[in-house]
Amino acid sequence: MDLLEYQGKQLFARHGIPVSPGRAARTVEEAVAAADEIGYPCVVKAQVQIGGRGKAGGIKLADDRAEAQEYATAILGMDIRGLTVNEVWIELASDIASEYYASIVFDRSAKAPLVMLSTKGGMDIEAVADEDPDAIARLHVDPLLGFQSFHGRRLAFEAGVDDDVVRSVGTMLAKLYDAFVAEEATLVEVNPLIVTPERVVRALDAKVTLDDNSLFRHPDNAELRDPSGEDEQEQMAHERGLTYVKLDGDIGILGNGAGLVMSTLDVVALAGGSPANFLDAGGGSKAEAITSAVEVILSNPKVKAVLFNIFGGITRCDEVAKGLIEAFEQIKPEVPFVVRLDGTNDIEGRRLLAEAALPNVFAESTMDGAARKVVELAAGS
Amino acid sequence: MSILVGNDTKLCVSGITGREGTFHALRNRDYGTQVVSGVTPGKGGQSVDGVPVFNTFHDAVKETGANTAMIFVPPVFAADSILEAEDAGIELIVAITEGIPAHDELRAYSVIKKNGRARLVGPNCPGILSPGKANVGIIPASFFKAGNVGLVSRSGTLTYQIGNELALSGFGNSTIVGIGGDPVPGTDFIDVIGLFEDDPDTELIVMCGEIGGDAEERAADFIASDVTKPVLAYIAGFTAPPGKTMGHAGAIVSGSKGTAVAKAEALEAKGVRVGRTPTEVAELAVTLLGAAA
Numbered sequence A: 001m002d003l004l005e006y007q008g009k010q011l012f013a014r015h016g017i018p019v020s021p022g023r024a025a026r027t028v029e030e031a032v033a034a035a036d037e038i039g040y041p042c043v044v045k046a047q048v049q050i051g052g053r054g055k056a057g058g059i060k061l062a063d064d065r066a067e068a069q070e071y072a073t074a075i076l077g078m079d080i081r082g083l084t085v086n087e088v089w090i091e092l093a094s095d096i097a098s099e100y101y102a103s104i105v106f107d108r109s110a111k112a113p114l115v116m117l118s119t120k121g122g123m124d125i126e127a128v129a130d131e132d133p134d135a136i137a138r139l140h141v142d143p144l145l146g147f148q149s150f151h152g153r154r155l156a157f158e159a160g161v162d163d164d165v166v167r168s169v170g171t172m173l174a175k176l177y178d179a180f181v182a183e184e185a186t187l188v189e190v191n192p193l194i195v196t197p198e199r200v201v202r203a204l205d206a207k208v209t210l211d212d213n214s215l216f217r218h219p220d221n222a223e224l225r226d227p228s229g230e231d232e233q234e235q236m237a238h239e240r241g242l243t244y245v246k247l248d249g250d251i252g253i254l255g256n257g258a259g260l261v262m263s264t265l266d267v268v269a270l271a272g273g274s275p276a277n278f279l280d281a282g283g284g285s286k287a288e289a290i291t292s293a294v295e296v297i298l299s300n301p302k303v304k305a306v307l308f309n310i311f312g313g314i315t316r317c318d319e320v321a322k323g324l325i326e327a328f329e330q331i332k333p334e335v336p337f338v339v340r341l342d343g344t345n346d347i348e349g350r351r352l353l354a355e356a357a358l359p360n361v362f363a364e365s366t367m368d369g370a371a372r373k374v375v376e377l378a379a380g381s
Numbered sequence B: 001m002s003i004l005v006g007n008d009t010k011l012c013v014s015g016i017t018g019r020e021g022t023f024h025a026l027r028n029r030d031y032g033t034q035v036v037s038g039v040t041p042g043k044g045g046q047s048v049d050g051v052p053v054f055n056t057f058h059d060a061v062k063e064t065g066a067n068t069a070m071i072f073v074p075p076v077f078a079a080d081s082i083l084e085a086e087d088a089g090i091e092l093i094v095a096i097t098e099g100i101p102a103h104d105e106l107r108a109y110s111v112i113k114k115n116g117r118a119r120l121v122g123p124n125c126p127g128i129l130s131p132g133k134a135n136v137g138i139i140p141a142s143f144f145k146a147g148n149v150g151l152v153s154r155s156g157t158l159t160y161q162i163g164n165e166l167a168l169s170g171f172g173n174s175t176i177v178g179i180g181g182d183p184v185p186g187t188d189f190i191d192v193i194g195l196f197e198d199d200p201d202t203e204l205i206v207m208c209g210e211i212g213g214d215a216e217e218r219a220a221d222f223i224a225s226d227v228t229k230p231v232l233a234y235i236a237g238f239t240a241p242p243g244k245t246m247g248h249a250g251a252i253v254s255g256s257k258g259t260a261v262a263k264a265e266a267l268e269a270k271g272v273r274v275g276r277t278p279t280e281v282a283e284l285a286v287t288l289l290g291a292a293a
Helices: A005-014 A028-038 A065-075 A125-131 A149-159 A163-182 A212-217 A232-239 A258-270 A287-298 A317-331 A346-356 A367-380 B019-031 B057-064 B075-087 B102-115 B156-168 B189-198 B215-226 B260-269 B278-289
Strands: A022-025 A042-046 A059-062 A088-092 A098-107 A112-118 A136-140 A185-195 A201-203 A207-210 A243-246 A251-255 A277-280 A305-312 A337-343 A361-363 B010-014 B034-039 B051-054 B068-071 B092-095 B119-121 B127-130 B134-137 B146-153 B173-178 B204-210 B231-236 B273-275
Touching (some): A005 A022, A005 A163, A028 A042, A028 A088, A042 A065, A059 A065, A065 A088, A098 A163, A112 A149, A112 A163, A136 A149, A149 A163, A207 A212, A212 B102, A232 A243, A232 A287, A251 A258, A251 A287, A251 A367, A258 A277, A258 A367, A258 B156, A258 B231, A287 A317, A305 A317, A305 A346, A317 A337, A317 A346, A337 A346, A346 A361, A367 B278, B010 B019, B010 B057, B010 B075, B019 B034, B019 B051, B019 B068, B019 B134, B034 B057, B051 B057, B057 B075, B068 B075, B068 B134, B075 B092, B146 B156, B146 B189, B173 B189, B189 B204, B189 B215, B204 B215, B204 B278, B215 B231, B231 B260, B260 B273, B273 B278
Parallel strands (some): A251 A277, A337 A361, B010 B034, B010 B068, B068 B092, B092 B119, B146 B204
Antiparallel strands (some): A022 A088, A042 A059, A042 A088, A098 A112, A185 A201, A185 A207
16 A cells, blocks of 8 residues: 555654654645645645656645645646645755655565665656666665664665765664564655755655555554545445456456456457456455456446456355356346356356356356457447 | 475464365365364364364474475464474475465565575465375366476466466376465575476476566576476466556566566576467477377
């Protein structure tokens, strides 16, 4: 789960990481009141989970009340790369002497947290990584040892931070690591990490991704989920505990297991079709889950045909068949379905479907055959 | 021969008294796996259809000589159970549990690596099947028979799909290993491909990857330097949009690295043929080994 900038900063503040004072606001009135309270000049920042906010005009420096009002009016409701801005963060403007970059990520290759520090912050760090990889100091931390003071010093010296802030940058990295572990994050990123003319080190931005699998241990964090970035079907699927990703096409896809569903999308695309979604019904899905998944798929009006591709291991094909039959009774779909069932209890599943003789449901015995059939049906309707 | 599990496997199931744990433990036993014991804290002394249950892995190892563990407990308890099995001297730990917190996984992996005495396969994996010998996990064994193809995969159901395509072309398997799709898999493609290289019964290695991470790219380098047997690959996720998570915690595309195209190119650059569909993988297997039985 990705946090908004200000949520990340509030999380940072709880772990003693210095951030600028600020307030979140959802209306222009709230934003102006917040700016008055914080003082001028202040920065009005759009809160959306996407990069490039500054370039899109979503970050503005307000010198006075009139400007705060003008910018809050412009930014609230603004569309930034498909996301609507529902909230702004008003923050006291900072004087900046240097802009650094710091992050901690889960490095899957090394299977350890990777801490990175660079003095080339404030710009596109991916470009820095491409063009001048040595400008980023990197260090893996043994999770059983944790982040030690020497780690901070090594990174700070290696990155070449100004001598007088080596200690405070190292301390900030240690606190970021504390936050990374305590909040069970998979990413903590600060860009820029600034040094002020008074030589104070501060996090001017915050990007935090929390591990969804650990949210049960962090109920306060779990409440921070921002559904505004999800579309209607994705929200609906999320509420029902289904893994669903919306795509641009017109063929609804349901399968069991992420790998098989991804493979199904590929095979449909190779057959000339365009998938409308990724939907993993998961392992061991019962009939109700299948019925529920069909509702989610069909709530997307672009869907012209649906493909079920099931290879049951822990999932039982008879349960899938029962779920589809139930869905037909409840929803009475108007689009054709192509169903391919293999694996645990497949014979029983196919028998149930054959007996139900659902209108517009076509059984196919192979994945390739099912993909070709659904593409043909979607094109014909 | 086969790898990881076989006739010498003596399995202890953590979470054997749970609904899924009981079902799959007995299913594994019905297949012929020696299921010697189970562990459920507080239920020591009971039995599940004749399989003795112990309170701790230490008791189970002492009393029944278990050398392999299958972890079937809920995510919140899973890392602890893995660590307990390791502490008790279990050599192979197969973790089926899905949804283990990433930091728990990282800690368990780090301890196992540091101590260097056990191998962890998974978590979030379908397990390991050596057809005709032993099944540890949830792979539907009836679709597979013994043969000369070693199969290793990050995805459960995709493993079945590819395995089934190979079976329809007449191929059987030495061993099928599901390594799981989580960010910190205990065992990587490289580990399993190395084991298949040394296994006399394996003549062809099929690896089944997906978007995210760089395990397939690293496997490509390893295959070029260390593997003499032919290797075929399949990669899922060519149509996955960048930046979206497709269910597996591990399947996250970031930048160009980790895309299906990048992985397929890395493998093909090292001489590994990549099938574009599961069916094409089976067709390539036929061209490499000739029509099987």
